[in-house]
Amino acid sequence: MKKLLGSCALVAIMMATAGVAVARDQIKVTGSSTVFPYSQAAAEEYANKTGKPAPVVESVGTGGGFKAFCGGVGEDFADITGASRAIKESEVKLCADNGVTDITEALIGYDGLSIAVSRGNAAEWSLTEEQIFKALASELPDGKGGFVANPNQMWSDIDPALPATKIVAFGPPPTSGTRDAFVELVMHDGCKGLPGMADLKKADEKKWTEVCSRMRQDGPFVEAGENDNLIVQRLEADANSVGIFGYSFLYENSDKLKDVKINGVAATPETIADGSYPVARPLFFYVKNAHRDVIPGMKEFLEEYMSDAALGPDGYMAERGLTPLAPEKLQEAQKAVLEGKKFGS
Amino acid sequence: MSVTASSDLNVGVPAINWQSDDMKSRRKRRYAADRRLQAYGLVAIIFALGFLAILISSLVYTGNSAFTQSVATIEIDLSTADIDRTKLADADWRGVVRGALRAQLPGLSRSDERKYFEMFTSSGQFIVRDAVVADPSRLDGKSTFVIPLADPFDQLAKGQVNRDTPESQRRVTDQQIGMFDQLVGKGIISRPFNWALFFNADSRFPELAGLAGAISGSFWSLLVCFVISFPVGIAAAIYLEEFAPKNKLTDLIEVNINNLAAVPSVVFGLLGLAVFLGWFGMPRSAPIVGGLVLSLMTLPTLIIVTRVSLKSVPSSIREAALGVGASKHEAIFHHILPLAMPTIMTGAIISLARALGESAPLLLIGMNAFITSPPDGVFEASTALPTQIFMWADSPERGFVARTSAAILVLLGFLVLMNGIAIFLRQRFERRW
Numbered sequence: 001m002k003k004l005l006g007s008c009a010l011v012a013i014m015m016a017t018a019g020v021a022v023a024r025d026q027i028k029v030t031g032s033s034t035v036f037p038y039s040q041a042a043a044e045e046y047a048n049k050t051g052k053p054a055p056v057v058e059s060v061g062t063g064g065g066f067k068a069f070c071g072g073v074g075e076d077f078a079d080i081t082g083a084s085r086a087i088k089e090s091e092v093k094l095c096a097d098n099g100v101t102d103i104t105e106a107l108i109g110y111d112g113l114s115i116a117v118s119r120g121n122a123a124e125w126s127l128t129e130e131q132i133f134k135a136l137a138s139e140l141p142d143g144k145g146g147f148v149a150n151p152n153q154m155w156s157d158i159d160p161a162l163p164a165t166k167i168v169a170f171g172p173p174p175t176s177g178t179r180d181a182f183v184e185l186v187m188h189d190g191c192k193g194l195p196g197m198a199d200l201k202k203a204d205e206k207k208w209t210e211v212c213s214r215m216r217q218d219g220p221f222v223e224a225g226e227n228d229n230l231i232v233q234r235l236e237a238d239a240n241s242v243g244i245f246g247y248s249f250l251y252e253n254s255d256k257l258k259d260v261k262i263n264g265v266a267a268t269p270e271t272i273a274d275g276s277y278p279v280a281r282p283l284f285f286y287v288k289n290a291h292r293d294v295i296p297g298m299k300e301f302l303e304e305y306m307s308d309a310a311l312g313p314d315g316y317m318a319e320r321g322l323t324p325l326a327p328e329k330l331q332e333a334q335k336a337v338l339e340g341k342k343f344g345s
Numbered sequence: 346m347s348v349t350a351s352s353d354l355n356v357g358v359p360a361i362n363w364q365s366d367d368m369k370s371r372r373k374r375r376y377a378a379d380r381r382l383q384a385y386g387l388v389a390i391i392f393a394l395g396f397l398a399i400l401i402s403s404l405v406y407t408g409n410s411a412f413t414q415s416v417a418t419i420e421i422d423l424s425t426a427d428i429d430r431t432k433l434a435d436a437d438w439r440g441v442v443r444g445a446l447r448a449q450l451p452g453l454s455r456s457d458e459r460k461y462f463e464m465f466t467s468s469g470q471f472i473v474r475d476a477v478v479a480d481p482s483r484l485d486g487k488s489t490f491v492i493p494l495a496d497p498f499d500q501l502a503k504g505q506v507n508r509d510t511p512e513s514q515r516r517v518t519d520q521q522i523g524m525f526d527q528l529v530g531k532g533i534i535s536r537p538f539n540w541a542l543f544f545n546a547d548s549r550f551p552e553l554a555g556l557a558g559a560i561s562g563s564f565w566s567l568l569v570c571f572v573i574s575f576p577v578g579i580a581a582a583i584y585l586e587e588f589a590p591k592n593k594l595t596d597l598i599e600v601n602i603n604n605l606a607a608v609p610s611v612v613f614g615l616l617g618l619a620v621f622l623g624w625f626g627m628p629r630s631a632p633i634v635g636g637l638v639l640s641l642m643t644l645p646t647l648i649i650v651t652r653v654s655l656k657s658v659p660s661s662i663r664e665a666a667l668g669v670g671a672s673k674h675e676a677i678f679h680h681i682l683p684l685a686m687p688t689i690m691t692g693a694i695i696s697l698a699r700a701l702g703e704s705a706p707l708l709l710i711g712m713n714a715f716i717t718s719p720p721d722g723v724f725e726a727s728t729a730l731p732t733q734i735f736m737w738a739d740s741p742e743r744g745f746v747a748r749t750s751a752a753i754l755v756l757l758g759f760l761v762l763m764n765g766i767a768i769f770l771r772q773r774f775e776r777r778w
Contacts, residue, residue: 024628026716026726037741040549040715047717048471051434054546054717056630056726076626119514227739229746252741255507255515316467320549321741 027055027301028078031065034111034178034246035082035283038317042305045316049304052297069286070095079291079298083284084111084181092344102289106337108311110323112247112272113182113279115260120239123163126261129278133190134158135167136221138214141196150216167220168241170231174223182244183213185279186262232257247272248321272323280323289340306334404757408750414539414552415494415502417465417528421445422487423477433478438470442492449533450524460521464528466493466552493541493552494534496744498525502536505743516743542751546719547733551744554737556752558719562632562712562727563701563759569636569723570643570700575693577640578647579682585648586655587677606645613642614706622710630711630726638706643696650692654685687774691767698763702756704731730756 029039036059047054060068062083069081070091087105095103115132117125127135134140135158139147155162172179191197191212201208215221224231228245232253235243242260247267250257259266263278271277285305292298304310310317311333313324325333335341362368421441428436446465447453453461466472469492476490477483493499497516500506502525512519528534545555589595617638621627627634658681666676707713713732720727728736734756737749 028629036715037549043715044549044717048468057715058630058711058713059715076629228741229738246741249741252516252743254513255510 024075025296026053027080027295027297029055029057029080029082029285030060030068030078031058031080031082031285032062032084032283033059034062034084035108035285037248037320038108038283038322039080039082039285039305041316041320042301042310045310046297046301046304050297050300052300055297055301066091066094066286069288070098070100072098073100073288073290077288079288079295081286083286084178084281086282086284087286087343100288100290102340103343104287104289104337104340105343106285106287106306107325107329107333108283108285108305108322109317109325110272110280111283111321112267112277112323113178113185113244113281114247114250114267115242115244115262115279116235116250116257117242117260118235118239119256119258120236121258125163125242125258126264127162128263129186129190130193131158131162131190132262133187133194133212136169136171136215137187137191137212138216139211141194141200141211143195145196147211149218153220163240165240168222168238169220169244170222170224170234170241171215171244172224172228178244178246181281182279183215185281187215188212189278246321247323251321269318269323273326283322286343287337287340289342292340302337306337401757404750404754408747408754410503410505411542411744411747411751412539413503413536414541415499415534415536416491417446417449417494417533418489418491418535419445419449419533420487420489421473423484424486428484430481430484433481434474436474438474442469442473445490446492449531450527457520460518461524464495464498464521464525466495466550468548468550468553469493491537496551496742499552500743501525502534542748542755546717547715547728547736548717549715549740549742551740551742551748554745554748556730556733556755558716559728559730559733559752560755561719562635563729565632565720565723565727566635566639566707566712566729567697567701569633570639571693571697573637574640574643574647574696578644578693579651579689581644582648582651582655583677583682586652587673587681602645602648606649609705610642610703611705611709613638614709616641617706618709628724628726630714630716630728631724632712632720632727632729633723634710635707635712635729636723638710639700639703642703642706643700646696646699647693650696651685651689654688654692655681657688658684684776687770687776691771691775694763694767694770698760698767701729701763702731702760704729704735707732708735730759 027043029043031039036057039055039057043055043057046052058078062085065078065081065083066087069078071077087103095101115127134150135152135155137150140150140152142148152158153166154164155167156164171182191208192201197208197212200211224234224243228249231243231245232249235241236256243257250259250267265271265277267277267279272280287298287302307315308330309315311322311324311330312318313327315324318324324330423441426436426441426444428441443462446462446469447458450461472492473490494502497506498521501517501522506515506517508522517525525534541553541555543555543560544557545553546558548554585595585599589598617634621634621637622629627637662680662684663676666680667673671679707729712727712729713736714726714728715736716726716728730752734749734752737745737752
């Protein structure tokens, strides 16, 4: 018994000293769950090609990523953070307050949000943003300056041309970057055109944002959690429901799901890249330049991430559902990252 | 005779006619109540077992396909290839692999070739490179290499792609299915057991992804957890049981230990995030922190189990030891603790099994990162089994659906193994008085 305890303690001490002797030799990447699969791809290729320790890639959300990234300079803080939107003023300030003043922004491509239904659904789906807003908003303007609780229960209540089935939409919860993007890109656009909303925006922008952002909570909109695979399964089970998720899930499950056109445009890599598909957002990552020469392998990792083999039109990130940048924009982004162009300059 | 005997006993009470209809029906009702109770119990057990059966069979149904992996077995003659033997890692392995694949289906146009190469895992070059670096004698002649098929074609081989759906609705084109069938016809496609599931670390490609990182991460975490919670738990229990005076303070400590055992594990995760990562600046995602957090979680349970098993050693043994002149620590370490040890070990293994299945605290300290190499020690970032399941469940690739279920089955396997060891220890070594 004594021997067992003794050897356990010995092992523990040996491991402890062995670990302390080596400083961090792994690159740390954190940030958005949307950028996560692309950072994963770059990390794996980098580790395979160079044989160096594999970078640690975490998915904590865009906001959480900036919090970790802007915490300071040093081994304990992340080197790179992914973001499904550009960095905010407040985050630039947070970074600066903690001594992280020199960062580089890298635009890597676009992500389309898609709305999809099961292939078991016979109808051809095409919705306008206004129709989506009318189906999923919590309150609608009543035309007299006030608001009423959303009365629409069937798609045909909104427009007789739409199917006479109950509105059931599975979507991401408020903590998700996908939800933010959906609200901003679809709900706000759909809200704009409704009677009286333009005036309200001028008069009381806060109220406008609130009304245009709030999703209904009386049943038809179901928050399905962060797991998009679960939404795919539920769509299969209920052919009359629609789901909202990142384009990569539609792409991977194209045998089970079909696209719902938005404003008459289908989600394809082409329409997302040329901007005609209305629900697409840019994806970024941010690099802490102070870590470039300190953390081993940063240069090679960034080269891998920004390479044509990764981000180009036939790159392995496009294979994972990223909509690539136009060639000139890609060159610009590659140059900015490899030269360490300071953000804001 | 019996009637008179009973009337003798119940003096003054009128004799009961046990054969009367009234008594018969009462007896019948009581027997029926017995049978009903038995039936309720049986139904409850069937209900519970039914759910277990549904769980396991759904896991096996979705997960079984992940235990095999479609591969292409290809012979490559490396003696003719242009490879600089002093710089093996830098040779053009991509060209070597593509050349070998090309030889299987010669005469394809460039665009067809692209479609053809899509059928194989894009990391084939690294598999060949690593195999040759590990065994340079392979350079001297023909040797066979096993290249996994890419996930969509693995699904096709497993019959999970319906060939009748229109071409635009699946990931594999008609042309690729044709090439796949040709390769099957040549007999180079096979579906062996998927050892990669156990010996590969995580990957973004389902065909290469495995649990090695997660299993070793869980191992290191549990080792740290055991090394800390086992001695501390025993020391605390011995003090409380053998030395502590009975007063308000020790009562308070006891109540608090019992309360701590009921605290949800996510709370310990938050504590670990604030204390171990925040104040002590320990590395994120590292098994050492995971182990510390898990040991906080298992300590109270372990203390309670140890105290109970110390208590169950008859006091006659303690008194006899003290009576022949043993000191208190001799009585504890020579007699009481060895007798209690089987029960303590059983308790420790069961708490470790619980710690193995715990995901919430590990998610908070970042053990759900994507890392393509298994950790070499407790300070290197890694995942654990439950967090790996969590991550795979969230991946869009189709192959991860089956792999998620397979990973759950592996985790369940480890839990069954640990509980089995606990039962064995109990049966084999436990003393009863």
